[in-house]
Amino acid sequence: MPIGVDVRDADTGEPVYANQVAGRILGYDPGKVVAPEDLPNLYTSGTGEPFPPERLPLAQARQGHTASVDDLEVEVDAQRRRLEVVATPIRDGDEIRYVLVALADITAERQMAEELRKLSVVDELTGVNNRRGFLLAARTELRRAQLARRPAVLLFIDLDGLKRINDTYGHSAGDHAIGATAGLLRANTRRGDVLGRIGGDELWARRLRDQVDRHNDSAGQPYELAVTVGVSVFNHDSSTTIEELIDRADAAMYLARELDDRQEPTGPVRIHARPRITHERG
Numbered sequence: 630m631p632i633g634v635d636v637r638d639a640d641t642g643e644p645v646y647a648n649q650v651a652g653r654i655l656g657y658d659p660g661k662v663v664a665p666e667d668l669p670n671l672y673t674s675g676t677g678e679p680f681p682p683e684r685l686p687l688a689q690a691r692q693g694h695t696a697s698v699d700d701l702e703v704e705v706d707a708q709r710r711r712l713e714v715v716a717t718p719i720r721d722g723d724e725i726r727y728v729l730v731a732l733a734d735i736t737a738e739r740q741m742a743e744e745l746r747k748l749s750v751v752d753e754l755t756g757v758n759n760r761r762g763f764l765l766a767a768r769t770e771l772r773r774a775q776l777a778r779r780p781a782v783l784l785f786i787d788l789d790g791l792k793r794i795n796d797t798y799g800h801s802a803g804d805h806a807i808g809a810t811a812g813l814l815r816a817n818t819r820r821g822d823v824l825g826r827i828g829g830d831e832l833w834a835r836r837l838r839d840q841v842d843r844h845n846d847s848a849g850q851p852y853e854l855a856v857t858v859g860v861s862v863f864n865h866d867s868s869t870t871i872e873e874l875i876d877r878a879d880a881a882m883y884l885a886r887e888l889d890d891r892q893e894p895t896g897p898v899r900i901h902a903r904p905r906i907t908h909e910r911g
Contacts, residue, residue: 633732635659639691639718639725654712654734656705674700674711686716690728693718699735711736752826754804755811763825767871770823782860783871785878786814789855798851810854813840827875857885 633651637644647660655670662668666682673680680701682688689696697715704710713735719727750762758766767783774781788810795803811826817840818824845853859882861874 631733635730635732636719637665637687637691637728637730639728642687642691645727651732654710654732655703670704672702672704672709674702686714687728687730690716690718690730691725693725709736710734711739752811755808755826757811757815758823758825760825760827763823763827764871766823766825770821771871783874783878785859785861785875785882787857787859787882789857790852794852802850802852805850806852806854809844809848810856813844813854816840857882859883859885 631650631654633654634646634648635644635651636646642665643663644660647658651660652658655668657669659668665685665687668685671680672678684698686696686698695715695717697713699711699713701712701714702709703712711734712732714730714732716728716730718725719729750758750765752759752762771781788807791803791806794806807826811824814824841854841856859878859880861877861881
């Protein structure tokens with residue numbers, strides 16, 4: 630990996646040496662910038678905020694400590710590059726004479742890591758959380774509900790007739806139906822809601838009836854979407870786990886199908902809730 634090098638006087642911070650790689654990475658010659666705090670176009674990763682000069686590894690290395698950061702970005706030609714920067718003091722006996730700053734462009738590595746992270750928690754077909762991603766996020770929301778002493782609701786949704794769609798129109802149509810359903814669910818989630826596809830054709834969501842009706846009227850597909858929803862309620866003073874909530878919502882979903890003749894209200898979305906659990910003994 631090409632490494633940029635910027636050597637500074639430990640006392641004054643003035644440049645002593647900078648190689649060409651450092652210039653290519655930064656988009657300018659750091660050897661021409663006298664004061665380290667004046668290095669331009671440096672930002673905190675993912676923000677528009679300038680990177681704080683006191684957080685530059687150079688500042689800590691001048692005090693005798695090896696330091697590093699990997700949340701620094703430089704803007705070159707209107708594009709951001711993610712940098713890893715390490716600064717090491719160079720001593721002459723007990724005296725710190727220089728500071729060596731090494732910098733590397735880790736943009737590609739971070740992008741690959743992010744893609745791998747997404748693959749591990751995001752369902753490729755729908756773009757929503759997969760089972761692992763859903764469980765991770767849902768556990769966090771349950772902890773927040775407990776701390777805030779507020780209830781939470783989990784809905785377990787089954788895409789009705791998926792096998793018939795697959796058998797009649799092919800699996801590509803079935804994939805399209807799953808993706809369309811995920812889109813409707815995503816459009817009906819709020820800040821703090823957790824949406825995930827946890828296996829087969831089961832998805833999490835709420836507030837769908839009107840949206841599903843409108844989709845069926847306008848999509849122009851040879852089939853119509855219909856979903857069955859099972860609901861389980863989490864109370865903040867219970868010890869229920871997310872896995873137990875899923876099992877309860879799953880059972881409620883199948884009961885909703887059995888109670889089809891008593892569905893309320895009628896339409897393409899059947900919803901049934903299990904009784905609220907207000908208290909559990911450990």
